[in-house]
Amino acid sequence: MSVALRVLALVLAAAWGAAVAATPAPAPLPADSVYQLPLQLTGQDGRTWPWARLRGTPRVVAMFYASCQYMCPLIIDGARGVERGLTPAQQQRVGFVLLSMDPRRDTPAALQALAAKRRLAAPRWLLAAPAQADVRKLAGVLGIRYRALADGEFNHTSELILLDADGRIVARTEQVGARVDPAFLAAVRRAATPAPKRGTR
Amino acid sequence: MRRAATWLLAALPLAAHAGDPGWARLPGGTFESVLRYEDARRGVRVAPFELMRTPVTNAQFLDFVRRNPQWRRDRAPRLFVEPRYLSHWKAAATIGPPARPEQPVTWVSWFAADAYCAAQGARLPTWNEWEYAAAADETRRDARDDPAWRERILTWYSRPSNTALPRAGLQAPNAWGVQDLHGLVWEWTDDASALLVDADNRKQGDADDTRFCGAGALSMDDRGNYAVLMRVAMLSSLAARDATAHMGFRCARTVVR
Numbered sequence: 001m002s003v004a005l006r007v008l009a010l011v012l013a014a015a016w017g018a019a020v021a022a023t024p025a026p027a028p029l030p031a032d033s034v035y036q037l038p039l040q041l042t043g044q045d046g047r048t049w050p051w052a053r054l055r056g057t058p059r060v061v062a063m064f065y066a067s068c069q070y071m072c073p074l075i076i077d078g079a080r081g082v083e084r085g086l087t088p089a090q091q092q093r094v095g096f097v098l099l100s101m102d103p104r105r106d107t108p109a110a111l112q113a114l115a116a117k118r119r120l121a122a123p124r125w126l127l128a129a130p131a132q133a134d135v136r137k138l139a140g141v142l143g144i145r146y147r148a149l150a151d152g153e154f155n156h157t158s159e160l161i162l163l164d165a166d167g168r169i170v171a172r173t174e175q176v177g178a179r180v181d182p183a184f185l186a187a188v189r190r191a192a193t194p195a196p197k198r199g200t201r
Numbered sequence: 202m203r204r205a206a207t208w209l210l211a212a213l214p215l216a217a218h219a220g221d222p223g224w225a226r227l228p229g230g231t232f233e234s235v236l237r238y239e240d241a242r243r244g245v246r247v248a249p250f251e252l253m254r255t256p257v258t259n260a261q262f263l264d265f266v267r268r269n270p271q272w273r274r275d276r277a278p279r280l281f282v283e284p285r286y287l288s289h290w291k292a293a294a295t296i297g298p299p300a301r302p303e304q305p306v307t308w309v310s311w312f313a314a315d316a317y318c319a320a321q322g323a324r325l326p327t328w329n330e331w332e333y334a335a336a337a338d339e340t341r342r343d344a345r346d347d348p349a350w351r352e353r354i355l356t357w358y359s360r361p362s363n364t365a366l367p368r369a370g371l372q373a374p375n376a377w378g379v380q381d382l383h384g385l386v387w388e389w390t391d392d393a394s395a396l397l398v399d400a401d402n403r404k405q406g407d408a409d410d411t412r413f414c415g416a417g418a419l420s421m422d423d424r425g426n427y428a429v430l431m432r433v434a435m436l437s438s439l440a441a442r443d444a445t446a447h448m449g450f451r452c453a454r455t456v457v458r
Contacts, residue, residue: 032280034280036278036280037280136391140442141281141441143440144394147395149240151240
């Protein structure tokens with residue numbers, strides 16, 4: 001190996017070390033974070049990704065299914081109502097995630113169609129489905145109860161759930177529809193408001 | 202990533218042996234569940250399946266915990282197990298005393314039970330499968346119309362719960378060769394969170410009226426099956442991370458032909 005190459009290798013190694021040092025490994029997930037569940041989601045864009053990627057931003061999440069005629073539109077209305085109750089700055093700091101309990105029918109195309117119909121724009125709004133075998137586990141960590149009916153509909157509890165940036169459930173409400181639960185909205189506002197910076201001025 | 206890999210490994214099924222002595226094979230068929238769901242008026246279809254003859258014991262669960270240390274009580278994330286998970290054991294990898302190896306394991310969450318069964322290449326039974334298996338007495342595949350049989354089951358529920366659990370497999374097998382479905386512990390089912398009759402489901406105004414989407418309300422009109430309905434009430438009141446002193450489980454597996 002020539003001297004030049006050796007120097008290059010050293011420089012590269014140093015750069016690599018600096019890069020590693022500059023991006024410290026993320027802090028371990030809290031033990032009660034829903035992102036402890038190893039889960040892959042397939043979004044409305046057809047991409048599949050680990051749901052722990054949602055970490056880092058507070059999220060309002062709900063379970064639903066796209067073909068639902070009665071309750072699920074109200075769930076979306078409820079989440080919309082929360083979004084409207086935030087200032088523009090707060091809206092930038094919260095994500096909204098609709099998770100399907102019906103992955104067989106909620107293909108990316110079906111999710112995309114619903115997103116377009118309800119004008120749920122990415123990246124603030126994400127629609128995604130887990131693998132069929134994981135729906136019960138996802139519902140379990142979110143505390144949602146559901147049963148598939150013989151006609152393809154679902155009987156399910158309807159809730160909006162607020163996750164903090166680390167995936168801990170910090171608030172939930174069964175009040176869906178246009179009338180927003182004031183306590184829940186207050187919790188989302190708090191989550192979407194950065195803590196005042198301390199230190200020297 | 203490493204964590205995900207560990208979980209995946211834990212879920213890899215072991216080879217399933219036909220004619221395994223610990224498992225009973227049930228033929229299935231159309232079954233009238235005590236849960237009179239509006240969409241299942243003409244009964245539910247139960248496909249052929251196999252069910253563990255006895256509930257999972259402390260010894261069996263300890264073996265699982267040793268192979269899958271992420272399920273030790275001092276390591277399992279609180280997301281999956283409440284703080285009392287395996288709290289009746291002496292230590293994280295030691296059963297007792299006072300807990301004994303041959304007793305059914307209790308203080309296990311739905312997540313832990315689900316992971317145990319997955320590690321055996323199995324799954325938790327559905328409610329329909331469990332109820333179908335539990336409808337039998339020692340000689341009849343469906344003894345539910347017999348008042349004496351119902352009375353026997355109810356007697357168990359009226360027993361004080363502060364006495365030590367008997368060991369698993371002490372009771373006579375039912376007509377399917379399955380033991381202890383009644384008279385020992387409550388048992389998780391895969392779809393426990395599909396049972397939508399929890400205590401919160403009272404009519405208290407708008408929010409509760411819309412708690413459950415669509416038609417699917419349970420009518421619990423069969424009062425003679427009170428004992429089974431108590432199971433439904435118990436399962437429907439628990440979250441998937443909950444554990445109780447009397448909640449155990451057994452595994453099932455689908456018969457592949």
